[in-house]
Amino acid sequence: MDTKLGAAERLVVVRISPGSSRATHFSRLAESLGAEVIEKRGEGRGFLERIVREARDSADRALVLDVDSVCEALGPEELENIAALIGQFHRPVLLLASRSSRQVGEALQVLTAGAVTGVSPIPQSARVHFPEESRDLAEELATFDYPLRPEARLGLTCDGRVSCTELMHLDGVPAFLRLASCKAGLFVWATPGVFDPDSPLSAELQFEEVIDSYVPAIIFVRHALGDRCWRTRGMGAGLVIDDPLLSSRYGLLDFPALLSSARANNYHVTLGFIPWNHWRTRTAEAAFFREHSDCFSVCLHGCDHTQGEFASADGGELATRIELAASRMRRHEQRTGIQWEPLLVCPQELFSLAAVRAGAETDDVIALVNTRCIPPASAEARVKGSDLLLAATDVPFGLPLLKRHYLRDMSDFAMSMFLGKPPILAAHHDFFRDGPGPTEAFVRKLREMRPDVTWRPLSAMLQELCSTRRVSATEWETRIFADVFRLHSEAEGATTHHVLRRSTPGTVTAVSAGGSGVEFRQVGDSVRFTVRLEGPGPIDIRIERQPRRVVGARLEEGPTYQLGVAVRRTLSELRDRVVGPGLALVQRASRLLQLQLVCAGVIHQLPEQSVSWQLAATLMPIL
Known part of the structure; x- marks a missing residue:
């Protein structure tokens, strides 16, 4: 044309x-x-x-x-x-x-x-x-x-x-x-x-x-x-690594080497941290991640990382599980100084519609990050093709789902960017078998396809991710996916922005732009309001809501359950840390396996920061 x-x-x-x-x-x-x-x-x-x-x-x-x-x-x-x-x-x-x-x-x-x-x-x-x-x-x-x-x-x-x-x-x-x-x-x-x-x-x-x-x-x-x-603005790229403990090395993952690569190639890494491990981060090793937060961030990877723990249909149980995961991360932050992002990566990529609802009804989760955006076997999700054309799928409760992909070639990421979705790479420690080289190649190819894509923490990206379309010479319609959002305008003069955010009716209590209250209305499944900018901006938007928390169910937290979680975590880490790097460490791992299981099985039953808790927490990270 x-x-x-x-x-x-x-x-x-x-x-x-x-x-x-x-x-x-x-x-x-x-x-x-x-x-x-x-x-x-x-x-x-x-x-x-x-x-x-x-x-x-x-x-x-x-x-x-x-x-x-x-x-x-x-x-x-x-x-x-x-x-x-x-x-x-x-x-x-x-x-x-x-x-x-x-x-x-x-x-x-x-x-x-x-x-x-x-x-x-x-x-x-x-x-x-x-x-x-x-x-x-x-x-x-x-x-x-x-x-x-x-x-x-x-x-x-x-x-x-x-x-x-x-x-x-x-x-x-x-x-x-x-x-x-x-x-x-x-x-x-x-x-x-x-x-x-x-x-x-x-x-x-x-x-x-x-x-x-x-x-x-x-x-x-x-x-x-x-x-x-509609065209996407604020698109960012991401790399999410599941499971690692916050130590200098985890399996085939060498964090100092990854830091050097991230700095040299200007990319950011999100670590899917299992909240059950909150007590296992050693203070000395925490300093590395705290001091290099420009390259590393931490988000929720489940709660206990048990099989299908977010695939349940029990809303009360799921709400309690999210609250427990968040409380563990808050304790982890208080002890180590490592901040965390309110993003949830579901173990085994399994989640239910009830999990989406539970996430939407708490401030502890602002997005799910998964390889699928439709809950399996859930006709009630009411997801349509038009919902998958959005930058983030946010039906039916307004909680955005950011889709990620494992790397087979670049075609999945090309399609994501063509549709206006952030390209997010999913990985485990074994992706780094050959060091950071494959990551650097991915970053380079991504930039060749879209030089304007930026790398930053996913929660920060979500606060600028939007779909926009021009209505007239000075009017724009903007669809946002976060309750805290920074609105930009490329025009030099005054512009009017009609903003919509999907939201369950009755949950939003107030909207502000630049610190001043803004009138809003609920139209169908979205909250709508208008913001006027006198120049390029930006202006900060905040949506306040009254969380409709489901009365939490009591989770199984007894010694038998905790021992089962400890066995699962220990065997998983034995696989990642021993079988991955080589079999020479098997003898050492076998000697310490029993001690680790004992420490892990009892620590969740002890008052935090008690003498016994501190002893078990000191012994556990030895592996």
Whole structure:
């Protein structure tokens, strides 16, 4: 698109009634991306030409045309007239084709001036690829490919003599491309279905294995509307390492070496610390993490790290478990001086809808960080595709879930950034088998894809993470994901920001901006308020709420339970610290295993800071 023309302000989706559900799904998808959509449905040959002419003359509207419905209603002469109007458009045009038929092929041939000659079936397509030439539009996705649910799909056949930019391939066949047939670009997309963002999902795989049914829509809407659709600001990257004790070395993880690497390559590390271990950090070793908090931060990794401890459906038990985990971290901070972030990484990546509710109803957790954003086997979560298009999934209670990935290649992180989500790497000590080198390579590749992504503690990133879209020359809509937020404006003059934050009705008691109270209202599942900035800002926003704590249940804290936790932790650490580095330490570990189990089993039954507690706490970290 000629940048001098600027972005369109509205999207006109046109189909001949009754048409197909694909045009409807496209409209819903565009709206979930922040687009202002005008749907036009009608009958008769004069209807389509009139609507297309109006869109062309408005000069601020992009056009989406449902070719399937059009080709059945118009003859060759009418199609020629539509093609001539499309060639005069000042904004992008998308031709959406959903069937492989002679009629659709002939219509596309007319509408594209012969560049596209037909739509061809692709049986059992199972792979989507975004070629290098798509980089200007597909952004981070360029050069990557992704697995799809194997099923029949559609591709485009083209006249090789006509220049075009192929944006997406299905098993090597172009399915989405751009032509220079109009001033702002003519896009053609062949797909048997467009993703319905309003459909409920039971698993993220339902979203991830059909990316070919929504990524082209995102590319087109962003290109056509620019900053009038949702784009993420404040995106930061993260590295979360699960399980380590706060010592100079844990398994294959050498913290002094990691510090040198983080400093040299400017990245930050979040340590998923098990609160049960709060008494095991030695004062001398705590100084290292306290003094280098610019590179290391600590967050909650479960509570006792038992199997599925946050997968329970018992809200009272989960609320008590979160409170216990937070109280342990507060005691840890008081004893060691190491501050902690109110983020929760659930052990084994398992959590329930009740755990999300419990986290939303306390100040001790401001976000979950996991490899999945939908609780398993939870139809009540009510997560829709549109929720997974947000920078952070915050349904249904307003607690954001930040998705992280283990490293197999960079494609998952490319997709995260394309969708506006923070790229967060998940790791255990064995990721550092070859030292910090793989981490440095990851950081370098991430910066090559997105030079503007910054590294900082995830809780600090969350306080600036938002989705924004321009409503008018001086008005913006901003969606935030934290109760404490710093709002920025890039404009030099005065701007008005309409802010929304998902929140359970009845929980918010006050909102302030820059220390002054702001009127707010609950609209559906979100709190909305307006903030005016006289310049670039920033201004600090704070949302106050009355936590609706569930009456806590009594957890099993007896000697038998604690001994079981101690056995689990000891065996896990034996695996990490002995089997990982080498078997030479097995003899030493075996001698001390019994002593460690005894100390761990009794320490949670003793008054903290008593003589007996201090003796056990001194003996335990010897390993």
